[in-house]
Structure formats: structure tokens, C-alpha cells
Amino acid sequence: MDILTDGEEITSIGEIASALGLTTRTIRYWEEVGIIESVPRSDGATRGFTPYYVRRIKFIIKLKELGLTIREMQELYAAYGEAKQTERMVPRLVEILDEHIEKIDEKMAKLASLRSDISSYRQHMVKKFGNETGG
The missing domain is CATH 1.20.5 (Single alpha-helices involved in coiled-coils or other helix-helix interfaces)
Structure with a gap:
């Protein structure tokens, strides 16, 4: 899912954080613990997120609001798995x-x-x- 389709843009971590009321550190932490992924930008300097990953971040925010722990989110991510089922x-x-x-x-x-x-x-x-x- 991290491959861009035609017309999709990569949004920077700063833009996502600002738009969703998060800190860039939170997003980086979620990436470190494996509940989201980013794609390298073409300039290689900044993390970026496809629309798919932006939707995942919004989903994680909802799960967090529901009281799920990082461990539970990791478990869900593993259940979702490579096949994205x-x-x-x-x-x-x-x-x-x-x-x-x-x-x-x-x-x-x-x-x-x-x-x-x-x-x-x-x-x-x-x-x-x-x-x-x-x-």
C-alpha cells in the first residue's frame, strides 16, 4: 500500500501532525512501535504519508479515543497483516x-x-x- 498511484500526493509528517492535532513525535513514535508506516519522500529528507497511511493515522486516533493501548493496536496491525485482510x-x-x-x-x-x-x-x-x- 505504500506505492503511490497516479495522482496521489505524499503528505509530510509536519502537515499531517498539524492537520490532525498531533505532534510529529507522536507520529514518529507510532511508526517506531509499528502501528503506522511512512514512505520516503523523493528528496529522501522527510517522512511522508500516502492517503492510505493518512487514513490509518485517523483510524489509530479513533482507536486511541476508544481506549485501546499501543499493544492492542500492534495486535490489530498484525491481525490485519501483510495481506491487508x-x-x-x-x-x-x-x-x-x-x-x-x-x-x-x-x-x-x-x-x-x-x-x-x-x-x-x-x-x-x-x-x-x-x-x-x-x-
């Missing part, structure tokens, strides 16, 4: 998202319990000491 990646992505939903549900249950405990304790304090706010 979406049908291999999607089931694993769904699995990972299900795991995140389960973790969120657990955290929400713990927070609800904590909220209940704090509310009960507050009510106890108000009954015991009156409605003093200390302010």
Missing part, C-alpha cells in the same frame, strides 16, 4: 472493544458503589452534626 482484523477489533466495554462496566459499577457510600456517609454526617458546611 480486513476480515481478519474486524473480529479481533470487536473482541478488544468488547473487553473495553466490560472494563468500563466494571469501573461504572465501582463508581456507583463509591457514590452510594459517599452519599450515605454524607447523610450520616448531616444527621449527626447538622447541616454545617464549614464555610
Whole structure:
């Protein structure tokens, strides 16, 4: 996918970072850990990205917003593999998202319990000491 088709342009790392609200260091890090790739520019001096890789970077941003870790993204990239088979990646992505939903549900249950405990304790304090706010 890193071969340009006619009419495609390579976008520099600086342009991508600016357009997507990232730092160039973040993009380089993602490249270092193997979840994105760049192509050498014709002048050989600057990293560049084809429209395909720009879409991948946007996808990674979404995955990050969903709470996926770098390791999970590496796993998805490996599942996607050399053959670029979406049908291999999607089931694993769904699995990972299900795991995140389960973790969120657990955290929400713990927070609800904590909220209940704090509310009960507050009510106890108000009954015991009156409605003093200390302010």
C-alpha cells in the first residue's frame, strides 16, 4: 500500500501532525512501535504519508479515543497483516472493544458503589452534626 498511484500526493509528517492535532513525535513514535508506516519522500529528507497511511493515522486516533493501548493496536496491525485482510482484523477489533466495554462496566459499577457510600456517609454526617458546611 505504500506505492503511490497516479495522482496521489505524499503528505509530510509536519502537515499531517498539524492537520490532525498531533505532534510529529507522536507520529514518529507510532511508526517506531509499528502501528503506522511512512514512505520516503523523493528528496529522501522527510517522512511522508500516502492517503492510505493518512487514513490509518485517523483510524489509530479513533482507536486511541476508544481506549485501546499501543499493544492492542500492534495486535490489530498484525491481525490485519501483510495481506491487508480486513476480515481478519474486524473480529479481533470487536473482541478488544468488547473487553473495553466490560472494563468500563466494571469501573461504572465501582463508581456507583463509591457514590452510594459517599452519599450515605454524607447523610450520616448531616444527621449527626447538622447541616454545617464549614464555610
